[in-house]
Amino acid sequence: xxxxxxxxxxxxxxxxxxxxxxxxxxxxxxxxxxxxxxxxxxxxxxxxxxxxxxxxxxxxxxxxxxxxxxxxxxxxxxxxxxxxxxxxxxxxxxxxxxxxxxxxxxxxxxxxxxxxxxxxxxxxxxxxxxxxxxxxxxxxxxxxxxxxxxxxxxxxxxxxxxxxxxxxxxxxxxxxxxxxxxxxxxxxxxxxxxxxxxxxxxxxxxxxxxxxxxxxxxxxxxxxxxxxxxxxxxxxxxxxxxxxxxxxxxxxxxxxxxxxxxxxxxxxxxxxxxxxxxxxxxxxxxxxxxxxxxxxxxxxxxxxxxxxxxxxxxxxxxxxxxxxxxxxxxxxxxxxxxxxxxxxxxxxxxxxxxxxxxxxxxxxxxxxxxxxxxxxxxxxxxxxx
Amino acid sequence: xxxxxxxxxxxxxxxxxxxxxxxxxxxxxxxxxxxxxxxxxxxxxxxxxxxxxxxxxxxxxxxxxxxxxxxxxxxxxxxxxxxxxxxxxxxxxxxxxxxxxxxxxxxxxxxxxxxxxxxxxxxxxxxxxxxxxxxxxxxxxxxxxxxxxxxxxxxxxxxxxxxxxxxxxxxxxxxxxxxxxxxxxxxxxxxxxxxxxxxxxxxxxxxxxxxxxxxxxxxxxxxxxxxxxxxxxxxxxxxxxxxxxxxxxxxxxxxxxxxxxxxxxxxxxxxxxxxxxxxxxxxxxxxxxxxxxxxxxxxxxxxxxxxxxxxxxxxxxxxxxxxxxxxxxxxxxxxxxxxxxxxxxxxxxxxxxxxxxxxxxxxxxxxxxxxxxxxxxxxxxxxxxxx
Numbered sequence: 088x089x090x091x092x093x094x095x096x097x098x099x100x101x102x103x104x105x106x107x108x109x110x111x112x113x114x115x116x117x118x119x120x121x122x123x124x125x126x127x128x129x130x131x132x133x134x135x136x137x138x139x140x141x142x143x144x145x146x147x148x149x150x151x152x153x154x155x156x157x158x159x160x161x162x163x164x165x166x167x168x169x170x171x172x173x174x175x176x177x178x179x180x181x182x183x184x185x186x187x188x189x190x191x192x193x194x195x196x197x198x199x200x201x202x203x204x205x206x207x208x209x210x211x212x213x214x215x216x217x218x219x220x221x222x223x224x225x226x227x228x229x230x231x232x233x234x235x236x237x238x239x240x241x242x243x244x245x246x247x248x249x250x251x252x253x254x255x256x257x258x259x260x261x262x263x264x265x266x267x268x269x270x271x272x273x274x275x276x277x278x279x280x281x282x283x284x285x286x287x288x289x290x291x292x293x294x295x296x297x298x299x300x301x302x303x304x305x306x307x308x309x310x311x312x313x314x315x316x317x318x319x320x321x322x323x324x325x326x327x328x329x330x331x332x333x334x335x336x337x338x339x340x341x342x343x344x345x346x347x348x349x350x351x352x353x354x355x356x357x358x359x360x361x362x363x364x365x366x367x368x369x370x371x372x373x374x375x376x377x378x379x380x381x382x383x384x385x386x387x388x389x390x391x392x393x394x395x396x397x398x399x400x401x402x403x404x405x406x407x408x409x410x411x412x413x414x415x416x417x418x419x420x421x422x423x424x425x426x427x428x429x430x431x432x433x434x435x436x437x438x439x440x441x442x443x444x445x446x447x448x449x450x451x452x453x454x455x456x457x458x459x460x461x462x463x464x465x466x467x468x469x470x471x472x
Numbered sequence: 473x474x475x476x477x478x479x480x481x482x483x484x485x486x487x488x489x490x491x492x493x494x495x496x497x498x499x500x501x502x503x504x505x506x507x508x509x510x511x512x513x514x515x516x517x518x519x520x521x522x523x524x525x526x527x528x529x530x531x532x533x534x535x536x537x538x539x540x541x542x543x544x545x546x547x548x549x550x551x552x553x554x555x556x557x558x559x560x561x562x563x564x565x566x567x568x569x570x571x572x573x574x575x576x577x578x579x580x581x582x583x584x585x586x587x588x589x590x591x592x593x594x595x596x597x598x599x600x601x602x603x604x605x606x607x608x609x610x611x612x613x614x615x616x617x618x619x620x621x622x623x624x625x626x627x628x629x630x631x632x633x634x635x636x637x638x639x640x641x642x643x644x645x646x647x648x649x650x651x652x653x654x655x656x657x658x659x660x661x662x663x664x665x666x667x668x669x670x671x672x673x674x675x676x677x678x679x680x681x682x683x684x685x686x687x688x689x690x691x692x693x694x695x696x697x698x699x700x701x702x703x704x705x706x707x708x709x710x711x712x713x714x715x716x717x718x719x720x721x722x723x724x725x726x727x728x729x730x731x732x733x734x735x736x737x738x739x740x741x742x743x744x745x746x747x748x749x750x751x752x753x754x755x756x757x758x759x760x761x762x763x764x765x766x767x768x769x770x771x772x773x774x775x776x777x778x779x780x781x782x783x784x785x786x787x788x789x790x791x792x793x794x795x796x797x798x799x800x801x802x803x804x805x806x807x808x809x810x811x812x813x814x815x816x817x818x819x820x821x822x823x824x825x826x827x828x829x830x831x832x833x834x835x836x837x838x839x840x841x842x843x844x845x846x847x848x849x850x851x852x853x854x855x856x857x858x859x
Contacts, residue, residue: 104767116774119796123781126791133790173652174820176813179788181652192645195637199646206654207732207817209662211788213606216649227645247590248627252620255592256609258599259566266787269602278777285770292766375496375682375765382773383504389777390515396659397521397604405515426600427567 091306091314098293099318105289109322113282117275117330121338124274127267129157129214135169135178136160142189144230151226152182157218173205180204180215182223192230260343260426268340269394272425273418275330277389280414283323283357284385285378287364290315292374301462308455312365320357327353335425343428352420352434359413359444360385366447369454388414394422416440478697483705486693488713490683496765501679505717508671509725512663519658521607523551527562527571530555534582540593540619544575549611566598573597573608585623653732653818660729665817666785666809668721669747673805674772674779676714676748677755680706681768684759688850695854699847703756703840710752718744726816734819743815743825746832747808753839754804760846783809802838807831 099105136152138145152160161178163169172178183201191198202219204212228249235245261268294300303311331349335342364381371377390396391409398406409415420437423429478486491497526544530537545552553571556562562574576594584591593616597608628638654661683706687694694702722740726733735743762768781787782800789797800806811828814820 104764104770108770112774116778119778120781123778123792123796124787125793129788129791131790132788171821171824174814174818175824176810176818176820188645197646199648202647202649203652204649205818206651206657207662207813208785208788209654209657209659210786212651212654213657216651217606217610220647220649223647230645244588247588248624250620251585251588251590251623251627252616253590253592254613254616255594256613257594257596258605259563259596261599264599264602264605269600270787274777274781278774281773281777285773289766289770296764373496375686375769376499378766378769379496379500379504379678382769383500383507386773386776387508387512390512390663393515394601395603396516397524397601400518400521401515402517405517408511408514422600423567426598429567 088310088314091310092318095290095311095314095318099290102289102293105286105293108282108286108289109319109326113279113323113326114329116278116282117326117333120274120278121267121271121333124267124271127265128263129211129266131159132157132180132211132215133178134158134160134215134219135163135172135181137163137166137169137181137183139166139186140184140188144189144192145184147229148184148223148226151222152219155218155222157214158222173203176205176208179208179211180219182219260341262341265340267334267338272330272334272421273389273392273394275334276414276418276421277392279323279327279330280356280360280388280412281385282326283320283360284364284381286319286323287315287361288368288377288381290319291364291368292377295372295374300458301465304459304462308459316358316361320354320361323357324350324354327357340425342425344424344430346424348431348434349421349424352417352424352438355438355441356413356417359416359441362444362447362451363413366451369451369458372454372458385412388412391415392418394418410440410443413441413444478693478701480701480705480708483693483697483701484709484712487683487706487709490687491679491709491713494683494686497679497682500675500682500769501713501717504675504678505671505720508675509668509721512667512671513660513729516659516663519656519660521603522548524549524573524604524607524611525553525571526550526573526575526608526612527565528552528555529557529559529562529574529576531579532577532581536582536585536619536623537577540577540615541575543618544612544615547611547615549607550615562596566596572601572604573612575612585620588627655732658730661731661817662785664729665726665731665813666783667780668725669809669812670776670780670783670805672714672717672721673747673751673808674776675717676710676751677758677772678769680710680752680755681759681762681772682765684756684850685762685765685768688760688853689763691854694847695851699844699851702847703753703843706756707749707752707840707843710755711748714748714752718748732817735816739815739822740812742822743808743811743829746829746836747804750804750832750836750839753836753843756843757839757846760843760850779803779805782806785809785813801831802835804832804835804839807835 099109134152136149138149149160152158163172166183169181173181181203185198185200188198200223204216206212231249232245235248236242240248258264294303328350331346334340335346363384367380368377371380391405391412392415393409398409401409416437420434423433491501528541530541541552544550554565556565559576565571566574574596578591581591595609595612597605599605625638629635651657759768782792782796783806784792807828811825815825
């Protein structure tokens, strides 16, 4: 076994691309993606403000919008300009304070404030919709308070009259709605899975490229495969550990459970990826096709993780496809541990979910055996030549 | 066959034939493009999360608290799945995954409200999943506000106000908040337009990469003509093929996935023209870097996710670090995705996206000479005997 491990390691060392895949490329990828999302909390998003009223009230509302850290109002004189800016994607939302806003309010009519937010950029649009409504509602409460006092309501009663039911909303497990805590772990895990897949596929493809598959069969295929998994998997597990340390130690994202328990889960995920790659390799047995097929299979893994769009809402077919991806199994354990503080006892049933990947051993074994027979039948031919 | 006998059309034909005959390329191009058209939007087909499970802690047990729960249950966003006695129990439900949110109704909720003391409702939503969280909170806020309004209305009517005046003072101003462009706030109209352009971009780069990488180390039709001729033919061949794929994606798939379509056909064609030509040139230029056929796919695959996120429709451009945004401007997909979104999904004028259109042509001026130079470099690398 030691000999096989050394054989694999030396082969990796001589192949610059393979070495890059298991050493520095994942680091660069992980750091780049984290940098991209490093802002974490959306702030100062441009919002178009069209003030057609120009009253003390409309200016007051404008100041309220400025005071909100999420919104950065830009004033437009004409509605057309604001609409154009919105179509160009320069502003993400549009607030129109209509002509006669204050007058109508004081004379007991019900004016309408129009608010448009960009649904095409769903993430920003939804955030701005709630922030703008909160801000404007708060600004308007000042007016309502004045009205109540003018109507002769006892000052101590005004607050209760205005909003008898106050609400306290808690974002469980991610207190300040931080996008780094929400989006970055699944993104990095998806990227990590791609790297693992490429490293495993590269290691297997090398035997094909250098025409050493026959040698592998002579050395005992199962132990060669094991040595490949151990060498490449160990490096990938290091990278997986790096992702965890980066997110939950260096960046200090909140974590409820014991970080160490995620490592066995990562190992299981790597095994799932390995079983896939091994099965596809023996089935196709062509360098470029193996990579193409694995890519087609693993590239959409992020969409199927069920973090951005909840699993329960996916169509049944998508939920089945999802189970084929090792990353979707892992991310469930990840969320369970990081958010809910799950311990080994509750991670164990999730670990059993990986058992299904063992089915992939059947095609691997079948095709590998066929391959071995073909290679053996070629061997005497070469010797006679 | 002499060097002069190959015309541009023959070269295009040879390239197309090589694409179709190479199983790795046709698997990526034909298989990948068709497969992804179905697979990528598959999880999002239901568009919006509805009926998220909610667990209720009702300490009040009054007529009002029960009505509040019924109202919450009636909201399309929420489904009340159970009632428990304490917050700890409710939290256990959330961590088990039996519920995604919890609502706590305090002691004496109804009594306090009728006495005019005010009361506080507590909501919690699982913010590990933002879409679930926002669905739970939106549903609960509207149910809670509704309960408050009814109490207010009762109070106002009791104090002798006319029903009209009472309704008026409850809502002095109407906030008319409506989403623009993607009116249903659906998930496929959000993801599909940008993602599909990226799939076209990436598969084209991979196809050109594998084709080139498989050819450079051995002589063939590609070194019988001038590099300029070869690059022109190859760019045209890929562009022709991708006209078909684009027609499928931008014509049929956009329509099928209910993406909002605002631009005219002419404008979309005008935008796609430099996108396809530039991407094909970039593909040929990139292919000169590889001689191993399995490498281009790997490189392109690894940069897909960063390109997707840096293109600015998932995560706002304003929040992406500036250096990354500058770097991304040389990728043809980045200006193309933004241009397409503005033109077709948000209905901007042509003048608004003209800079992005010119940027695509500018990139063509960058990648096309690079491709020609790359091909002639690869030719010099060939051993003299093969030449």
